[in-house]
Amino acid sequence: MKRFVHDTGSLLAGMPSVMPGENYTTPLNVKEVKDEESRTALARYEAKLKVLEPGQESLRAVKERARELGERLSEADAAVVALALELGAVVLSDDYGVLNVAKSLGLEARSVRTKGITETLRWVNYCPFCRKAYPPNVKECPDCGSVLVRRPASKAPRSRRGKR
Numbered sequence: 001m002k003r004f005v006h007d008t009g010s011l012l013a014g015m016p017s018v019m020p021g022e023n024y025t026t027p028l029n030v031k032e033v034k035d036e037e038s039r040t041a042l043a044r045y046e047a048k049l050k051v052l053e054p055g056q057e058s059l060r061a062v063k064e065r066a067r068e069l070g071e072r073l074s075e076a077d078a079a080v081v082a083l084a085l086e087l088g089a090v091v092l093s094d095d096y097g098v099l100n101v102a103k104s105l106g107l108e109a110r111s112v113r114t115k116g117i118t119e120t121l122r123w124v125n126y127c128p129f130c131r132k133a134y135p136p137n138v139k140e141c142p143d144c145g146s147v148l149v150r151r152p153a154s155k156a157p158r159s160r161r162g163k164r
């Protein structure tokens with residue numbers, strides 16, 4: 001079964017409730033979820049979320065790699081990557097540093113929001129005069145020669161789609 005380790009941002013986005021497989025986080029990240037609304041949300045999917053503390057050795061490995069890469073990770077950030085390292089889990093985070101360090105340690109790392117949006121937001125390329133839609137690589141209307149414009153086809157659904 002696939003395993004996921006959520007950072008604080010992923011917890012706040014409610015990701016443990018939509019990811020299949022086993023979901024983990026660390027005590028430090030749970031502590032970072034402070035406002036009442038988010039805590040209530042967290043309690044709702046508590047049963048789906050295992051809270052584990054990573055070992056010192058993996059923490060050290062993560063911090064060392066972060067230093068090599070020049071990334072500054074908080075204790076909670078480092079704990080997420082360290083736990084994923086121990087579990088062979090996918091890291092879910094929107095923190096560039098977390099994703100970078102995780103990937104450089106050979107882990108699969110996915111962005112929660114930023115990447116999800118660019119992947120799920122679809123654009124329609126169309127002629128403002130003829131109102132016909134064309135593929136994204138077409139720059140000018142083949143009928144009237146107007147420069148095509150883009151508009152979002154729909155708002156990105158906040159759902160379980162859009163991951164690879």
Ligand SMILES: [Zn+2]
Pocket residue numbers: 127128129130131141142143144145146
């Ligand atoms: Zn046209």
